[in-house]
């Protein structure tokens with residue numbers, strides 16, 4: 141039986157699948173997630189004609205697709221929502237400090253309703269190809285059902301983590317039980333009670349899934365290849381009084397997010413790790429470990445992500461926490477990463493994750509010791525054992541940042557394929573444009589600060605910058621924008637330099653573009669701007685202030 145792919149699940153398509161749309165629009169946006177929705181709203185305000193194509197049957201992007209049990213924010217809810225609309229800020233109430241997926245999806249539906257966004261969105265519409273047309277200077281966009289659309293501008297809002305990947309394991313279609321990837325979790329309730337469930341993958345998704353289902357399943361087998369660092373989320377409900385206070389403080393909250401490198405409310409401590417005494421250092425780690433959210437990662441000593449000894453110190457602290465929480469010392473050691481330091485991969489935040497392994501119905505299968513040999517009709521075979529399963533959950537991640545682009549046949553000038561151009565790593569200017577692909581703008585594209593950010597904060601900046609550009613081009617009678625070769629070369633070079641001193645560049649993860657489930661993605665690449673969001677915004681603003689320096693406008 142094939143792994144279920146609920147690409148067009150039984151949601152509520154708002155429009156018919158083969159609806160007609162005008163032959164030509166000013167802009168096509170790919171994706172109706174947080175970025176695509178806001179970009180549509182902004183371009184409409186400029187009076188542009190816009191069509192959004194969305195594979196899913198409704199809005200929401202990441203929060204539409206990722207419905208697995210336990211999916212929720214790792215960012216504080218009240219830092220995550222859109223900031224552009226006073227009305228939205230006033231009317232929406234978050235119920236938890238770290239909202240769960242159903243609430244976030246409700247929020248995005250609320251925004252879509254409020255601004256009547258759906259009338260320009262074609263759902264159930266997967267873009268298969270986008271080809272630049274040299275003769276008239278715009279884009280021909282083709283959907284996988286053959287429908288076509290022409291547009292002057294192509295704006296990609298496809299998300300950094302949208303191309304989910306199944307593992308390359310023999311026999312994946314042989315399994316006779318139920319199997320799905322977490323990013324294609326069915327829209328209908330899945331009853332796991334009393335079932336023998338296997339989860340492959342222990343990244344942020346696997347950890348949220350495991351800690352949530354462990355109590356209700358009959359038996360849970362966790363197939364862990366690489367142990368991951370994780371720290372407590374400390375989620376709590378938001379009372380009415382607290383929500384009123386948050387609303388009153390929104391300007392200060394968003395101002396704070398604008399100051400920090402990742403646009404979270406957490407700011408690195410200005411001290412270096414060994415500037416303080418050991419007692420002070422441990423007390424600070426303890427405080428961070430007990431603070432809700434990403435403080436332990438984003439608010440730690442300033443050298444945690446660059447100095448190996450500083451990193452080893454915080455890693456030792458977290459390792460001890462794992463030892464305290466997992467009763468079986470042998471198991472605890474298996475759950476402690478030995479091949480990378482804390483924070484050199486994106487840190488999952490957890491709620492009782494490590495305690496799950498104290499339950500008698502949960503078993504950790506260490507794939508480093510006993511690798512998976514194949515999937516069988518009845519479960520999964522490792523090198524020493526057959527594991528019988530009713531349900532197999534693939535929490536195996538994404539082909540990050542460039543994967544979403546690779547899945548569309550994007551061709552620029554003279555038929556140049558984007559996939560080929562970026563085969564050895566992306567080349568961009570500002571992570572928003574790439575040479576030979578005129579009039580294509582990439583929201584949250586590779587090399588963009590948004591790719592390492594409390595994402596809606598950076599999305600708003602990207603979208604507003606693109607919208608201002610569109611307005612400028614209209615005012616000046618331009619219909620063509622393309623980065624110059626020198627701007628692209630300099631930006632790409634600076635991206636590599638900024639990342640060079642970061643410890644994460646020495647570690648395999650989606651952040652370094654490594655995904656061995658995808659042909660050609662086994663080499664580390666620099667995909668993210670590491671200079672911090674404030675510096676990135678400054679680069680974008682400087683280019684705009686100089687009449688879009690680094691771009692050729694015609």
Ligand code: NAP
Pocket residue numbers: 211212213214215301307308309340341342343344345346348363364365366486507512535536537538650657
């Ligand atoms: P991920 O971090 O890439 O984790 C994928 C997991 O699958 C890893 O444990 C990986 O093992 C394992 N895996 C992949 N192929 C395998 C194979 N062939 N055999 C065995 N194991 C295999 O993906 P993710 O957990 O979906 O998270 C991706 C990102 O999404 C996160 O880092 C985060 O940025 C975002 N996310 C955010 C939230 C949130 O905001 N709350 C929640 C979930 C995800 P290896 O490590 O050995 O490769």
